[in-house]
Amino acid sequence: MKKIVIVGGGAGGLALATQLGKKLGRTGKAEITLVDKNSNHLWKPLLHEIATGALNDELDYVDYLVQAKKNHFTFKQGFLTDINREHKKITLNEVCDSQQQTIFPQTDLEYDILVMAIGSTSNDFGTPGVKENCIxxxxxxxxxxxRKSILSTFLRISSRLDKKDKLNISxxxxxxxxxxxxxxLFNMVDVLGDYGYKHLSSSLLNITLIEATNRILPALPENTSKNIQLKLEKLGAKVLTNTKIVKADENHFYPEGQDPIPADIMLWTAGVKAPDFLKDIGGLETNRVNQLVVTPTLQTTRDQTIFAIGDCASCAKREGGFTPATAQAAHQMASICYRNIVALVNNKSLKSFKYNDKGTIISLGHTAQGxxxxxxxxxxxxxxxxxxxxxKMLYRLHQVSIYGTFKTLRLIRANxxxxxxxxxxxxE
Ligand SMILES: Cc1cc2nc3c(=O)[nH]c(=O)nc-3n(C[C@H](O)[C@H](O)[C@H](O)COP(=O)(O)OP(=O)(O)OC[C@H]3O[C@@H](n4cnc5c(N)ncnc54)[C@H](O)[C@@H]3O)c2cc1C
Incomplete structure (x- = not known):
């Protein structure tokens, strides 16, 4: 029986493991194992709502063990550190609990087909001081x-333990x-003010949004991005374009050729890269942001038994450029990867991936635009x-790929x- 191992149970990997489990695991044609460093999954585009407390996150976690049991695959918790292509096995580091006690020892896992779906991390572009001082x-x-830190800052201001009239967030x-x-963030402080916390309203926030290019949301048409900028300014945010940050310290960002920007809270959301340990892993081809380079069938260029999908894959588009690092793309890649693995197991020919851009929508609190x-x-x-x-549909489609339509509708109701x-x- 073929051993199929998927590393990373995110937007792409979890949908893939679920589909493969139902198709090949259930019929005993293959043994499917999903590996993730965490024990549960949360769809990454929800992170900004978790960070600002806007989301009822309890209903949005997917427990990998339960999902595996119900969909005929096995789940193994572990952090991938290496791939041994000669012996077709991967190494997973030990897993520790919050008291740093080992709960799962370091282990090796054999595969016949491996899928890398470990996503991406923030890219600080090597800017001095960013790693040490930014969130x-x-x-x-x-x-x-x-969330915990900003909430306690707001509550300290509310109870006047902290006498700030303005909170600088960059x-x-x-x-x-x-x-x-x-x-x-504007929404969060307004809701807290509404609940009766004194001195909390959007006028407290001095948010500066800093962008190196000449406009915000470069992936959107110019008039849409202008429109959204006007909305942010109306809320009270300051938008600085053509501003390249070259250094950061504890309380400042330093733009090239301009005065330092003071900041009590510093957030860095300027681009992503695949994790550093992926660089040349197992002798596979990677690009300058550590993504695994794949062929149109989503197989890595130097090893046809290893696939890569989602943010950690570099997949050239036929019309030029590369597939973007988005949940939408990860989801589409998972579907083609599923078909191709089933085809591989059945000795059939593989299909090429073609990214189908369905658009980009930006959530703006209670509304959205795109x-x-x-x-x-x-x-x-x-x-x-x-x-x-x-x-909201993009997330619902993700839920449908994991739970099916009926359970997703019940979850929406419960929510x-x-x-x-x-x-x-x-x-909390
Ligand atoms: C705040 C925020 C908002 C976003 N909003 C949108 C949006 O509106 N629309 C959109 O299309 N995209 C959005 N994105 C991008 C989107 O989240 C990613 O493109 C998408 O999640 C990538 O899917 P993936 O499967 O490649 O990786 P992920 O979903 O990141 O999953 C990777 C998985 O791999 C696991 N993992 C990582 N390293 C290891 C390891 N070494 N060993 C084992 N497991 C590992 C992780 O625990 C995780 O479960 C947003 C991202 C962020 C951060």
């Missing part, structure tokens, strides 16, 4: 840590994450309720009921 929104842990990188964090791709491949601007609905009794900002 990155890379995983559940960092998002929760940010966010570097005006892509989707930077823009969404800006709007959610573009969707129409049937003729034109981009149509959307905003308001329709845009918000489409934005609605729970939201009606929980605070609008998670205070």
């Amino acid at each position: 990155f929104l890379d995983d559940q842990g960092s998002a929760k840590k940010f 966010i570097v990188g005006a892509g989707a994450t930077g823009v969404e964090m800006t709007t959610e 573009v969707v791709t129409t049937i003729g491949k034109h981009q149509m601007s959307v905003k308001g309720c329709l845009a918000f609905f489409i934005y 609605k009921v729970y939201s009606s009794v929980r605070p609008k900002v998670n205070m």
Whole structure:
């Protein structure tokens, strides 16, 4: 029986393991194992809502063991550190609990087919002081840590233990994450003020959004990005474009050729790279941001038994450029990878991946704005309720790929009921 190992149970890997489990695991045609460093999954685009307490996250976690049991695959918790292509095995580091006690020892895992789906981390582009002083929104842990820290800052200001009239928050990188964090922070402080916490309102926040290029949201059409910039400014944010940060210290960002920007809280959301340990792992080809270079069938260029999908894969598009590092792309790659692995097991020919850009929507608190791709491949601007609905749909589609339609609909209902009794900002 073929051993198929998927490393990384994120937007791409979890959907893939679920599909393969149902198709090949259930019928005993292959043994599917999903490996992840965590014991549960949270869809990464929700991180900014976790960070600002906007989300009822309890209903959004997927427990890997339960998912595995129900979908005919095995789950193994572990942190991949190496690939031995000669002996077709991977090495997983030991896993420790919060008291640093080992709960799973270092181990090797054999494979016939390996899929790398370990995602990406923030890229500080080697800028001095950024790693030491900035907060990155890379995983559940960092998002929760940010929430706890900003919440206690707000509460200290409310009880006048901290007598600040203005809280300087600087966010570097005006892509989707930077823009969404800006709007959610204004929302967070307003909700807390509404709940009766004194001295808390959006006028407290002095948020500076810093972007190196000439406009925010470079992936969106110019007029949409201008429009969203106006909305951010109306909320009270300061937007600095053409501003390249060259250094950071404890309380400042240093832009090239300009005065330092003071910051009590410093967030870095300026681009991603695949994890550093991926560079040349197992002798595989990687690019300058450590992504594994793949052929159109999503197999790595130097080893046809190893696939890579999602943010950790570099997949050239036929029309030029590369598939973007988005959940949308990871999801589409998982579907083609699923077909190709089934084809490989059945000795059939493999299909090429073609990225189908369905548009980009940015969440702006209770509303959203962006573009969707129409049937003729034109981009149509959307905003308001329709845009918000489409934005939410991307997550719902992810849930459908994991739970199926019926359970997803029940979860949406449960979420609605729970939201009606929980605070609008998670205070834990
Ligand atoms: C705040 C935020 C907002 C975003 N908003 C959007 C959006 O609106 N739309 C959109 O399309 N995209 C969005 N993205 C991007 C999107 O989240 C990613 O492109 C997508 O999650 C990539 O999917 P993936 O499967 O490649 O990796 P991930 O979903 O990141 O999953 C990687 C998995 O690998 C595991 N892992 C990592 N290293 C190891 C290791 N060494 N060993 C074992 N397991 C490991 C991780 O625990 C994780 O479960 C957003 C990202 C962020 C941070």
